[in-house]
């Protein structure tokens with residue numbers, strides 16, 4: 001069966017390494033579901049995010065290691081430094097996820113704190129905790145290169161200087177290609193004195209019923225091959241729907257397109273700029289600072305530097321915006337001017353924050369801490385993190401769809417990934433949703449309810465979260481170009497064939513709902529209530545608009561959507577009384 | 578013969594996965610007859626040019642030539 005079979009447990013304090021059977025994977029689909037369950041069981045409510053007692057739980061999905069298309073995701077759960085939520089980050093990347101499975105592990109649990117900088121090397125059964133003094137202080141690129149030099153080929157999960165210095169918006173990076181954020185998850189590694197994990201697996205992943213599995217994969221690949229936009233997606237990736245930079249300008253800079261393992265429609269890139277290489281998770285991310293008025297080459301240089309520090313660009317820009325506002329109010333004295341159009345100014349601040357120098361030390365503590373200190377509410381901040389999409393940036397988008405509602409209802413804070421549904425960054429007529437909703441496994445009568453008089457965004461978000469949970473537990477990428485080929489039926493078929501555990505579509509949907517509810521309720525028990533889910537007040541002055549009618553939205557409209565969501569998900573604890 | 582166009586290779590490893598699966602019934606990146614080194618496909622002596630890897634490459638990095 002396609003599970004690796006073991007969970008690895010590394011206690012950094014006592015330098016103890018244990019393995020145990022991963023039977024739990026079978027009860028929680030695997031990957032995201034398995035790690036969510038481990039997180040809910042292992043993360044104690046009194047534990048603070050940067051305490052050695054906060055575990056970091058990293059797992060690969062049930063189909064990872066097979067050739068089902070675009071199945072290379074890992075998910076990492078922990079208590080998040082930005083807000084104290086039991087949350088997660090996910091990412092694809094090169095070979096980290098499949099190597100973990102080939103080494104024999106569905107998940108790794110890291111606990112405790114090493115007495116000096118270390119990295120963990122996993123080669124099948126041969127595991128050691130190695131000295132990382134000489135790479136501590138290095139950026140992501142140098143860290144990966146040095147570890148590859150020392151250990152040979154394999155997958156790497158690492159943090160940069162931002163993670164080491166406990167920046168509350170640091171991220172982890174997979175194979176220097178993919179980000180695992182947000183919520184300051186990189187700082188959890190830093191707090192453990194853990195620079196990286198290296199993994200190489202010489203083993204294999206089997207599927208239980210090859211004939212059945214092959215048939216499902218073959219059909220998927222045939223549909224992908226005949227997709228009319230295949231070439232365009234392969235060439236442009238997310239730039240296809242978000243043309244942040246003219247196509248020919250971008251293609252001139254690109255040295256190579258990179259795909260996550262098993263992905264037929266890869267959209268990561270290596271670019272050549274200033275005689276060096278830039279590895280990027282998405283061209284759109286790379287260009288984001290241009291929204292603030294920077295020229296495109298400087299935008300790329302800045303994002304590349306932030307990636308090397310291992311720092312979330314959206315939070316970085318957001319926190320500087322807030323600092324600027326505080327300084328204009330005379331509440332904060334800055335070491336230097338903040339100029340969003342100047343690369344020098346941005347690089348100055350990136351370094352200050354990543355290494356916690358001067359005012360950077362304060363900014364590195366993130367929104368929640370700054371709000372407490374200055375008694376000023378930052379704009380568009382939810383659960384201690386800046387929302388991605390708001391009518392005023394950083395990603396400018398004013399229609400209120402599932403991604404926007406998801407930014408407040410996601411237990412871990414604002415994020416794009418968990419809302420994987422058709423309202424993502426494009427206005428489409430509600431009727432065109434029908435086939436996508438059916439594909440996500442939503443029953444006909446429910447689709448009717450969702451699409452009656454406009455779109456019931458709250459209800460739709462509930463089913464988007466369930467759909468995301470399925471993809472993530474199987475290890476399938478949720479990006480639009482992949483997501484569109486999968487359906488709940490195909491997922492159930494692949495899962496049953498690969499694992500030998502017969503699972504109908506409805507059983508899979510029920511299990512996914514149980515997993516998402518479990519997470520939301522674990523956070524409720526940890527103190528996150530409806531109050532924490534409420535939208536920021538500034539979303540409503542010349543702000544978000546109804547997805548269908550384009551009419552301005554009120555806070556009451558959003559609260560109605562919230563209740564609709566909670567009711568649909570079975571989360572009465574969060575409903576208005 | 579299989580022609581390699583490494584400029585198109587994305588490192589997706591679909592070729593590697595299918596080769597191991599075809600000949601060992603298991604997915605693995607350590608047993609296949611094709612290896613990807615720095616985005617360039619190299620074949621081991623055991624490769625019989627069955628072409629399975631070519632079928633799985635979506636990026637035009639492998640091509641079966643007569």
Ligand code: SF4
Nearest residue numbers: 596611624627628630
């Ligand atoms: S041609 Fe066949 S045997 Fe040779 S590498 Fe490709 S799949 Fe393997």
Ligand code: SF4
Nearest residue numbers: 586587589590592634
């Ligand atoms: S040769 Fe083709 S299938 Fe193999 S890694 Fe490169 S792009 Fe992927």
